[in-house]
Amino acid sequence: MPINVLMPALSPTMEKGNLAKWLKKEGDTVKSGDVIAEIETDKATMEVEAVDEGVLAKILVPEGTADVPVNQPIALIAGEGEDPKSVSAPSAGTPAPKAEAAPAAQPASAPAPAARQADAVPGDRSAHMADARANVAPAGPAPAARPNGAGEGAQRIFASPLARRIAREAGVDLASIQGSGPHGRIVEKDVRAAISGGARPAAAPAAMQAPAAQPAAPQLAPSMGAEQVKAMFEPGTYEEVPLDGMRKTIAKRLVESKQTVPHFYLSLDCELDALMALREQINAAAPKDKDGKPAYKLSVNDFVIKALAVALQRVPAANAVWAEDRILRMKHSDVGVAVAIEGGLFTPVIRRAEQKTLTAISAEMKDLAGRARNRRLKPEEYTGGSTAVSNLGMFGIKNFQAVINPPHGTILAVGAGESRMVVKDGAPAVVQAMTVTLSCDHRVVDGALGAELLAAFKQLIESPMGMLV
Structure with a gap:
């Protein structure tokens, strides 16, 4: 047959x-x-x-x-x-x-x-x-x-x-x-x-079993159809761009996330002077290959991934995801990282990031990002995780609020590092600083718990030697 x-x-x-x-x-x-x-x-x-x-x-x-x-x-x-x-x-x-x-x-x-x-x-x-x-x-x-x-x-x-x-x-x-x-x-x-x-x-x-009660599906707000939207504009003044599979999926999941996940947001500023100094020291010590190229070059985002992973271990109740009738608390810090590609984005996951060195995270992230842009990631490389990092600092964005990717419990939005005037010991001073905003699913992470997680993250960013032990 x-x-x-x-x-x-x-x-x-x-x-x-x-x-x-x-x-x-x-x-x-x-x-x-x-x-x-x-x-x-x-x-x-x-x-x-x-x-x-x-x-x-x-x-x-x-x-x-x-x-x-x-x-x-x-x-x-x-x-x-x-x-x-x-x-x-x-x-x-x-x-x-x-x-x-x-x-x-x-x-x-x-x-x-x-x-x-x-x-x-x-x-x-x-x-x-x-x-x-x-x-x-x-x-x-x-x-x-x-x-x-x-x-x-x-x-x-x-x-x-x-x-x-x-x-x-x-x-x-x-x-x-x-x-x-x-x-x-x-x-x-x-x-x-x-x-x-x-x-x-x-x-x-x-057919012989009594059907179980089904939970009511969330009622999503109706939206205008294509013809209704087009009728609002003069013909010939726009170009129609068909949606590919990725854009359809992104649109569907983000609408569902904002309409079914109770978001709230926590923001604070992190000073970067100690981190930038340590980064420069580590990069300067990188071994060179025969062409004189360094074996690695750490980015600020590598430190952010590591700091969030360690912070989740220090505040384990926040390392969790929503699973409808229960909360799943994770043992390891699997951190997703948003990677922009043409027509959409991927969120490859760094597994057990709390156990990995900064150089290992950097190398793995470069590999995942490269294959994401070529759409060559395997499903197991971009599914799972309890949180994610979305960094728009390289575009000069100071602060923003990211949308949670269910079933994640949180997502961290990272803004640009810049020189800022602050007051230290009663005197004005200039420091390097960035603003981060933690989006939380209130079903999983309450306000005080989110604040505790963000405080642990800030401590690691401002005292980065704690990530090396």
Whole structure:
């Protein structure tokens, strides 16, 4: 029977993707691990790998197709002993070839547990390969969403096709299994371990269960449609710029954030004289390569990332995220850093930043920022974290208020460093200073807690030797 290649879910929030390019053509032989296509998400361009051997018999979705839903068949692979010419696309009105449904995206408000996030090391290709492979499956009717008493709002389970099949044959409920794969995905060994340990049987069909009460969805304010907006302006006085996937996602998430997250803001000034002196000393001591270039060059932003990470360890109650019916307090400081790119922005995450040296943070940030601008980050490199840094100081912005990226509990907006007149010991003095503003989710961080976090950050910025111990 033909093997169905599905549009993969390449990130927990992905719903659709653009099929940018086919790297194999019909009639080509493919082996497990061969890259067969490139998919564009709202954030990056990623590769789809084959997980079975065979012949690419039929391409169902041509390259250049936009907004292909996750789990939709995009190609068919003829299996061993099967004539590729006999494989054809399903006609309208007939069922599509059988396929194990790829795991649905997790809600954005439910991040992976901290222990699993720590496994998603930036640059680790294995997690991405596993995600892509889990979306190519032997033919078979696509199963409905897992029945769990939640009706149509049920959350789907992350599981590989093989794990689903074994669980179905053994009558094991996947909801009773803890996954050990990337992002908590259930894989074959998890199911077999559950079977040997006596996992609970699968639940009854959803139709026989009473639907659970659904929380009311937040009512977002209506906005004017495109034609209504265009009617306000004289024809020919504007240019229409279509939205790409990234801009659509940014617009949606920021509107949701401002309408559903109760923001409040705390600002203070930090003196930079000691930090600038230490930075100059560290950079001057950097070893040189054979061309005379320094091995590293720390920026003020590197110190900001480190200071925020250490401050979160000193005020652990603020190192938290909102998870609807609970707060998750993180053990490590995973700090996102906003990186502007053409048409939008990324927020790659520096994992366990409190444990890393300033030079390690600097090197990692340069790598992540470079790949972000080329849209080559993996989903695990820009998801997660409990807070973020948005620095507009290089543009001369003195102060601003940043929008929280859910489920983060906070975000720190950093303004420009500049010379300012202050009063010290009753006498006027000139110092280097910058203004920072902490945006807080009031459900997670109250006013006094936010002030405590910001005070710890200020102490580290003004006495930066504390970051080196």
